[in-house]
Amino acid sequence: MRRAFLNRVSDMIRNEQDTTFFTVDIGMWAIRDVLKEFPDRCTNVGIFEDGMFSIAAGMASRGLIPTIFGIQPYLIERTLEQIKMDLAYQKLGVNVVGTGAAVDYPKYGYSHYCAEDVQIIKMIPGCEFVAPGSAKQFIQLFNQSYRDGHPTFYRISDHPNQEYDVDVTFGKANVIQKGQKATVVVVSIMLDEVMKVCKNQDVTVLYYTTLEPFDHETLSENCPTGKVLIVEPEFEGSLLYDVHKALPERALQIEQVAFPREIFRNYGTYQEKMEYYGLTASHVEAALNRLV
Template sequence: MRRAFLGKIREMIPAEPDTVFFTVDIGMWAIREVLRDYPERCTNVGIYEDGMFSIAAGMAKRGLVPTVFGIQPYLIERTLEQIKMDLAYQKLGINVVGTGAAVDYPKYGYSHYCAEDVQIIKSIPGCEFIAPGTAKQFLQLFEQTYRNGHPTFFRISDHPNVKYDEDVTFGKANVLQKGQKATIIAVSVMLDAVMDVCKGKDVTVLHYTTLEPFDRETLAQNCPSGKVLIVEPEYEGSLLFDVHKALAGRAIRVEHVAFPREIFRNYGTYNEKMEHYGLTPDKIHEVLERLCAE
């Protein structure tokens, strides 16, 4: 996804004079020619995320279309006041592309983890949150939204889906299959694991790549059992409010396969962390079987 995004920047800056791009000491080599040839619109500001947001907000106020790039915890948590006051309060169209979501950077430890990003951004009215499952889906969603005038946050991953790469539309969930016993919400890069378990079973599978605004209508129309399993590569419960709102007035049962709400103090590779915290097909199968049997 990162290569696809930086490739888009290489195309966009020369072709669209009203676009600007800022980064914080990441991805410079891949776009070195653009940085060299368009220094007035394409700049590495250094390790200065909060300042970068305010600079981008000023550019947006002038009618330009800014895109900023960095590591997710620093883009979301270090800059929270700027997101609230410079982006959301001012209603400015800025695209924020973050890499290193959740535990994508396992060797750097807790400072580089960000499983809380979804719930933080969803708590700020007016912000959008997009979590594509593949590079193709990132490009589709970016093209659909980067000029829409809203603060839009993109969570890109180094661990995309490989088997499933369907076309996606901003603000809409995809219905991968329909069944009666339960509805599984597969978020972003968790679709491959979900389909490994659910393909051919009597369950509904919905794939969500837009997390804010959340497509409540599709969930409401595709949950005949009232049983929901949310498989999300972020803190458990990040989408729970939307699920309850979508199914308001109905008796429902919700289970999660997600990161627990705790500080991650252990070490290991990405795959070892996913195994440790249970974001695996085996765990999905276990929880789904229990949910369907109840």
């Protein structure tokens, strides 16, 4: 996904005169030619995330289309005041692309984790949150939304889906399959793991890559039993409010496969962490069995 994003940025800067790009000492080598050729619109600002947000906001206020790039916890947690005041309050369209979500950088420890990203951004009115499951989906979602005038956060991952790479539309969920026993709401890079379990089951699978705004209508129309399994690569409960909002006045039975709400103090590989915290097909199967 990172390569697809940087290629898209290079194309954008070369061909769209009203676009700008800023990064914080990450990804420079891949776009070094663009940084050199367009120093007035394409800049490495150094380790200065909060300042980068304010610079981008200033450019957006003058009608430019800024895109900024960094590591997810530093883009979201370090810059929360700038997100709130410079972007959301001012209603400015800035595209924020973050890598290293949740536990994508396992060897660097807790400072590089960000399982809380979805909840933080969803609590700031006017912001959008996009979580593609593949490089193709990032390009589709970015092209559909990068000029919509909203602060839009794109979470990219180094661990995309390999088998299920469907076309996606900003703001809409995909109905992967329909069934009667339960509805599985699956987010982003978890689709492959979910389909290992669900492809031969009598359950509905809804695939979400836009988490804000959330597509309540598709869930409302595809939940015949009130039994819902939420599978999301972020803190558990990140989409719980939206699931309840989509299904008002209904008795719900909900299971969740997600990161637990705790500080991650252990170490290991990415796959070891996904197994330890229960984000694998076997855990999806166990949760689905409890549900149905």
